Amino acid sequence: GENVEQHPSTLSVQEGDSAVIKCTYSDSASNYFPWYKQELGKGPQLIIDIRSNVGEKKDQRIAVTLNKTAKHFSLHITETQPEDSAVYFCAASKSGNTPLVFGKGTRLSVIA
């Protein structure tokens, strides 16, 4: 089955700097890759996703890139703010309507 590896497990950045989180997946049939942000005591919140027919997607300060050949995808957050501090999860599935396989998460701390 699918296996998703996520790095780093923790990441500290200064406010205003960029943060990059990387994930790799094993199943070449996977074609949907969402990213979730989870704050303490809350459920995961979908922040951006990408499908295999595109290589990059942006939404304001957040961007995701996908390299299907290498089976890896990354989350980029620019101009980080303290409110970006949370745990971020990447995931993969064969479509948006099948169960997601998640990475172990990255705890991002933005230091003011």
Added chain:
Amino acid sequence: GAGVSQSPSNKVTEKGKDVELRCDPISGHTALYWYRQSLGQGLEFLIYFQGNSAPDKSGLPSDRFSAERTGGSVSTLTIQRTQQEDSAVYLCASSLWFPRTLAGVGNEQFFGPGTRLTVL
């Protein structure tokens, strides 16, 4: 509009007791998923419902776990004879269903706040 809701938000039970966790999906979402998040771990898939199709139970860790979805909406996850290793946050998610998933939109999974289960 209202998001996915789950109840209770917290549940403390004694080892060996049965528990029921409830999920109310977003109105109109025909797909419903249960995941489990253990301390320090990622999210682990448990079971998936889509419309009137037979559920995908491939993620259930043992036969003590079961789930049902009545009327295509509300779902209940039941854990029988709870064990301490069942302690976790149980998350429910829902999504729309589109057959052409590669090019389509709207089939993103939206999560509820979770139920924190503690088995003493």
